[in-house]
Amino acid sequence: MPYITLLLTLLLLSGCVSSPRTHAPARTDSLQPWLDNTLSPWLTEQLARHPRFKGRTGQLVAMQEHRLQPAIDGLRDEVRQQLFNRLISQPGVQLAWYPDDAPLEHHRSLAQLQCARPRQADFYIGLDIRAGLNGDSHLAIRALEPGASQWMSGFGLQWQGRLTASQQQALQQQRADESLRGLRALPFTGQ
Numbered sequence: 001m002p003y004i005t006l007l008l009t010l011l012l013l014s015g016c017v018s019s020p021r022t023h024a025p026a027r028t029d030s031l032q033p034w035l036d037n038t039l040s041p042w043l044t045e046q047l048a049r050h051p052r053f054k055g056r057t058g059q060l061v062a063m064q065e066h067r068l069q070p071a072i073d074g075l076r077d078e079v080r081q082q083l084f085n086r087l088i089s090q091p092g093v094q095l096a097w098y099p100d101d102a103p104l105e106h107h108r109s110l111a112q113l114q115c116a117r118p119r120q121a122d123f124y125i126g127l128d129i130r131a132g133l134n135g136d137s138h139l140a141i142r143a144l145e146p147g148a149s150q151w152m153s154g155f156g157l158q159w160q161g162r163l164t165a166s167q168q169q170a171l172q173q174q175r176a177d178e179s180l181r182g183l184r185a186l187p188f189t190g191q
Contacts, residue, residue, distance in 0.1 A: 030161065030162075030164075031079075031139065031159060031161060031163060031164075031167060034159045034161075035079065035082060035083070038157070038159075039083070039141060039157060039159070040082075040083065040086045040087075042157060043083065043087065043125070043141070043157075044086070044087060044090045044093060046155065047087065047090075047092070047093045047094075048090055048091065048092030048093050049092065052152070052155070053123070053143075054092065055094070056094065056122040056123060057094040057095065057096050057120065057121055057122050057123075058093075058094065058095055058096070058121060058122065058123050058124070058125050058143070059095065059096040059121035059123075059124050059125065059179065060080040060083055060084055060095070060124075060125050060127065061080075061124045061125070061126055061127070061177065061179070061180065062076045062077075062080075062126070062127055062128075062177060063124070063126030063127065063128050063142070063144065064128055065128075066144065066148075066150060066151070068124065068126075068180060069177065070176060070177060070180060071174045071175065071176055071177060072174070072175065072176075072177040073129070073170065073171050073172065073173055073174050074169075074170030074171065074172075074173035074175075075129060075163070075167050075170040075171040076127045076129055076171075077170075077175075077177075078170060079127055079139070080127060084097075096120065096121045096179075121146060122145075122146075123143050123144065123145055123146070123152070124143065124144045124145075124146065125141065125142075125143055126140075126141070126142050126143070126144055126151075127139065127140075127141060128140040128141075128142070129171065132160065135162055136160055136161060136162060137160070137161065137162065137163050137171075138158060138159070138160050139158065139159040139160075140156060140157075140158045141156055141157045141158070142155060142156040143155045143156070
């Protein structure tokens with residue numbers, strides 16, 4: 001009888017052991033649920049609690065391989081806005097923010113006066129979207145130190161699946177990423 005109890009205890013304990021999280025592409029047919037249920041919580045956890053990112057400022061950018069992209073497509077911009085809106089309200093997460101051509105207004109009270117300079121990025125969170133075989137697309141999320149030419153090890157998630165027609169259309173719409181203005185990827189222009 002003691003052997004059966006011991007065997008049952010070992011079986012129960014072995015069920016409690018969790019395997020480490022793999023970073024292989026998650027295969028789903030829809031990007032939005034993966035963004036909501038997997039990427040957002042994981043990214044929040046990493047940026048708020050991991051010692052590599054805690055207390056440092058990140059910036060969400062379009063990347064391809066190891067390079068910042070001076071242009072951003074509509075899909076990456078939409079994903080970036082969704083992630084930014086979710087992350088900025090989380091305690092411990094610090095993101096660089098550069099407003100897009102905000103209308104200039106004079107403050108009406110001291111509470112409206114904003115004296116803080118925009119934060120410079122200590123690291124970039126790259127959004128890399130590529131078309132794959134058989135109509136599938138891949139979205140990779142990785143982190144890169146400014147000036148470095150390689151991804152930070154141990155950080156990254158990937159999604160693989162089919163984009164909707166509107167997401168495919170947004171992927172084709174390119175514009176300059178004004179948040180990079182002044183960097184080598186998108187220098188200031190002389191006027």
